[in-house]
Amino acid sequence: MYQFGEKIRFDLFGKSHADCVGGILEGLPAGVRIDETEIAEAVALRKPVAKIGTPRAEDDKVEIVQGLTDGKTDGNPLLIIIRNKNTDGSKYLKFSTTPRPGHADLPALVKFPEHDIRGGGQFSGRLTVAIVATGNICEQFNRSFGIETAAYTSSIGNIEDKDDRSFEEARGSRVYPTRSCTEDLDKKMYGDIVAAGNDGDSVGGTVTCITEGLPIGFGGIWFDALDALIAKAMFGIPACKGIEFGKGFGLGRMRGSQSNDPYYYDNGVRTRTNNMGGIVGGMSDGAPMVFRTVFKPTPSIAKEQDTVDLDRNCNDKVAVTGRHDPCIVPRAVIVVECMTALVIADQIMKEKVME
Ligand SMILES: Cc1cc2nc3c(=O)[nH]c(=O)nc-3n(C[C@H](O)[C@H](O)[C@H](O)COP(=O)(O)O)c2cc1C
Numbered sequence: 355m356y357q358f359g360e361k362i363r364f365d366l367f368g369k370s371h372a373d374c375v376g377g378i379l380e381g382l383p384a385g386v387r388i389d390e391t392e393i394a395e396a397v398a399l400r401k402p403v404a405k406i407g408t409p410r411a412e413d414d415k416v417e418i419v420q421g422l423t424d425g426k427t428d429g430n431p432l433l434i435i436i437r438n439k440n441t442d443g444s445k446y447l448k449f450s451t452t453p454r455p456g457h458a459d460l461p462a463l464v465k466f467p468e469h470d471i472r473g474g475g476q477f478s479g480r481l482t483v484a485i486v487a488t489g490n491i492c493e494q495f496n497r498s499f500g501i502e503t504a505a506y507t508s509s510i511g512n513i514e515d516k517d518d519r520s521f522e523e524a525r526g527s528r529v530y531p532t533r534s535c536t537e538d539l540d541k542k543m544y545g546d547i548v549a550a551g552n553d554g555d556s557v558g559g560t561v562t563c564i565t566e567g568l569p570i571g572f573g574g575i576w577f578d579a580l581d582a583l584i585a586k587a588m589f590g591i592p593a594c595k596g597i598e599f600g601k602g603f604g605l606g607r608m609r610g611s612q613s614n615d616p617y618y619y620d621n622g623v624r625t626r627t628n629n630m631g632g633i634v635g636g637m638s639d640g641a642p643m644v645f646r647t648v649f650k651p652t653p654s655i656a657k658e659q660d661t662v663d664l665d666r667n668c669n670d671k672v673a674v675t676g677r678h679d680p681c682i683v684p685r686a687v688i689v690v691e692c693m694t695a696l697v698i699a700d701q702i703m704k705e706k707v708m709e
Pocket of ligand 1: 408456457458474477478479480482591592593594650652653654677678679682685686689
């Protein structure tokens with residue numbers, strides 16, 4: 355099991371081709387009302403869409419085995435499982451000797467002699483369905499404190515959304531298959547993913563995430579800084595290779611007079627801009643928390659690439675013919691949203707906002 359969180363602890367378990375994947379969520383107070391329909395809706399947003407997602411079709415039925423009684427948390431750890439039904443490991447066996455570049459195969463095979471290569475084993479994006487189910491429960495908990503999170507696709511390949519989107523626009527992205535914010539962007543991004551797939555290739559992109567309602571001072575300092583915890587959470591998601599808050603790396607090209615977010619009064623302290631992405635000193639400054647993550651192109655591609663044969667100790671070639679997402683980004687959007695909700699819920703309990 356892979357653990358995350360302190361006051362709200364999340365354990366992730368399972369493998370791509372095991373009987374199930376799942377999560378254990380401990381630490382939520384008893385009596386929190388949980389809407390299971392909303393969990394199913396969140397999980398559905400992670401499902402692959404035809405032509406831009408993997409052909410592997412799972413019903414993704416979320417089973418809450420314990421921890422929920424009459425629609426409310428009952429103080430026991432929530433145990434959640436999602437069964438793997440549509441498994442076919444046949445195309446993976448050759449990666450035991452000829453590891454896929456870009457995937458976890460090589461270090462996993464060296465480190466874990468019993469590694470189950472089918473579907474990438476425990477390194478599979480399949481496990482993120484459990485992050486979505488448990489994270490949505492946290493999102494429902496956070497909402498009772500007026501805190502909400504929404505994410506959207508901000509770029510695919512070279513197609514970039516140049517606008518800073520509002521929370522409502524981010525939430526509105528749910529109607530588009532690529533999870534971008536407009537119909538026009540959706541068409542272009544969809545076309546780019548299809549083209550990459552048709553080419554036997556894959557494409558990457560970015561996800562932007564917005565959290566509203568954080569009170570000023572929400573977060574920790576130093577290694578418990580809110581941005582540090584979010585970064586740790588994001589790098590736990592397979593294929594995430596970078597994160598920036600607010601203007602992020604762009605801050606390196608600014609002067610302080612441009613980058614600082616000046617304060618003013620309007621029913622409390624506000625910031626005129628949000629170059630910091632809502633975090634200073636590891637804590638919320640009251641502006642929405644905004645960060646952007648980058649997801650690399652899917653490693654498994656049909657194009658032939660150089661690899662090695664680990665049995666024969668020689669150079670070789672590998673081409674991936676199994677079922678894969680030509681782009682991870684559209685499916686990663688809800689994962690980013692729900693992983694953020696897990697961090698926020700844990701922080702709510704640490705802050706003892708409950709008292
Ligand atoms: C939602 C989701 C779906 C994914 N689908 C695939 C896939 O179909 N094929 C693949 O090779 N990798 C896929 N990945 C990425 C791999 O799991 C990941 O690249 C691999 O475990 C190596 O880890 P790293 O990229 O973090 O280094 C997916 C990741 C996520 C989050």
